Amino acid sequence: MTQLLWLRSDLRTSDNTALAAAMACGPTVALYLVTPGQWLAHDDAPCKVDFWLRNLAELSTRLGALNVPLLIREVDDWQAVPDALLKVCREQGVQRLHYNDEYGVNEQRRDQAVTTHLEAAGISVRGHLDQLLFTPGSVQTQSGSYFKVFSQFRKACLAHLSVSLPACEPVPAAQAPLGITSDPIPTTVTGFPRPTDYLRALWPAGEAFAQRRLAAFVEDDLNEYHQRRDLPAEPGTSQLSAYLAAGVISIRQCLHAALGYNQGELDSGSTGVTTWINELLWREFYKHILVGYPRVSMYRAFRPETEALPWRRAPYELEAWQQGRTGFPIIDAAMRQMQETGWMHNRLRMVVAMFLSKNLLIDWREGERWFMRYLIDGDLAANNGGWQWSASTGTDSVPYFRLFNPISQSQRFDPDGQFLRRWLPELQHLSRRDVHNPSAHRSLFGVTEYPAPIVDLGASRARALEAFRNLPDAQA
Structure with missing residues (x-):
């Protein structure tokens, strides 16, 4: 069965849950949808869109080494996504769609509309946990509700992680060539001017660079992170947030790198490590809040x-x-x-x-x-x-x-x-x-x-x- 991998904020081949699952199920084709109207509606920055495109170009090369063709299609907004995906599925004889879950209200509504539309056409759809360590709803209070206080959420997460750490998926083995040519990656998108060369040079694209930046941070700066992270004149932070947001590196890769440095300790050992793990869990906490209290992604106050x-x-x-x-x-x-x-x-x-x-x-x-x-x-x-x-x-x-x-x-x-x-x-x-x-x-x-x-x-x-x-x- 031909599998379609719908890429979103997961622009990497290593530890990509949906990619690994798709390639394990059968011959896989990847797809990325350019949606400029939606990006404008969500106030996405031109430098972020440029960063996505540059990382897509790097990803296309890596997927090519796995014989996974990368197709590019453009629709204006997410209303048009279900039809666009169905069209690609029919063109390629796809029987199953894979994607990694996203958590905003608009994202979840989009994915539900896609699932309904494709399943009505006989195409199965599978979402995968990738952005987070825990599926939202799996870490809850004793009364069965989402946490509202970070310290309590953190304690529950550390308890789970001390029992079982989520593993990192290796890069899948290359599949047999499919005879499908990858599409060229656009270098610009209407409505999003190209950033300065200075800005672009600060943020090189590709998961290989992201892995080097992570390794250098762990080796050189992690131990003193708690002391230097508040000093804006010093390079005391990881500078990985853009790579995490675009999915060029995964939360699991970051956690394993920190634990490797800290001899497996989650909440003891190096104070720099435990402080950085707390920051990773703050990121996790806010994504769980999106699901548990969806009003916050609709321009409403939590309180x-x-x-x-x-x-x-x-x-x-x-x-x-x-x-x-x-x-x-x-x-x-x-x-x-x-x-x-x-x-x-x-x-x-x-x-x-x-x-x-x-x-x-x-x-x-x-x-x-x-x-x-x-x-x-x-x-x-x-x-x-x-x-x-x-x-x-x-x-x-x-x-x-x-x-x-x-x-x-x-x-x-x-x-x-x-x-x-x-x-x-x-x-x-x-x-x-x-x-x-x-x-x-x-x-x-x-x-x-x-x-x-x-x-x-x-x-x-x-x-x-x-x-x-x-x-x-x-x-x-």
Whole structure:
């Protein structure tokens, strides 16, 4: 029976659950659907789409070595996907479709529509667990519900993993040639301009590179990860998020690499390792939240009472935040980093998100959308989870009365101002003390080209606290 592998966010041949299952069942053809209208609707960044295409080109070569042809078809959005898949199945004599599960509401509705359409035509459909360590719903509270608190979810996951670790699937053996020519991979897609050469060079494509980056991180940086991960001027993080989001590397490969370094220990041994495993489990947690509480992938707050927050409509302040012109160096440097590199340091994602949602009291959804439009690692679950955590509207979120002060955050995590000067050259001449708060020295040091702060931190903090206190369940 001919098998069709529908590739989505799983652009690799090693440890690809659906690929291994398809090739074990019979001769396999792979398919990737280009859906520019859907990508625009989901605010996918041009640099992310370019990254997908570059990884598809690398994947096509690897699939070719397995004699698996890669077909490319374009439809505008997911409404057209069931018919497009059925057409390919009929053209190739396919009797079974395989794909790796995805978890947003739109993704699940799309996959259900595909299953209904193909099974009505006599073609079987099989979804596979690949993005996650655990199937959503398999890690639950004692009352049988999805976890809402990360620490409890983490404890349950570690208990499961201590009993049984999910294995990594090897690259399948090559199949007999099928006599089908792979399609050329598009280099651009309408509506998504090509990123700069500088940005593209930061993110080389292909699973071979992703594996090298993982190995180098484990060897050189993992042991000190807990100490260096909050320092934006240092390369203390794995820089693997874009590869995980596109499925160029798997969560299982990351976990096994960490455990290999830590002599098999999940929750002891190297503090750097256990801290990084926690970050992998945060990623897992937010994807489970998508399934257990689907409203979060429909632009709704996890905590319904926070929908009553009096968000401000402040277009000037929103634009200043977007363009890195708030007058607070750590905010502006982080926003400029994202626009130029397609990535932002995780500590800074929290700082800029809290500044927008609390100091400016602008709806967190504005920030969530803006991030997706620029991040090469944009991922619905992680992005939404991070924004709602920072805005105190989400599951396990930071208490509403906790606000990161952007000046003290800058002083603490970039004490010498190295990161600030990298992205704000107009502040290069300031001392390590003054660079964090140039507004206090505007006339003395002549930093007139850098904007004054757009908000008073004390007054804006009081405004945010008042807004949250007035919610019905603010004290709960």
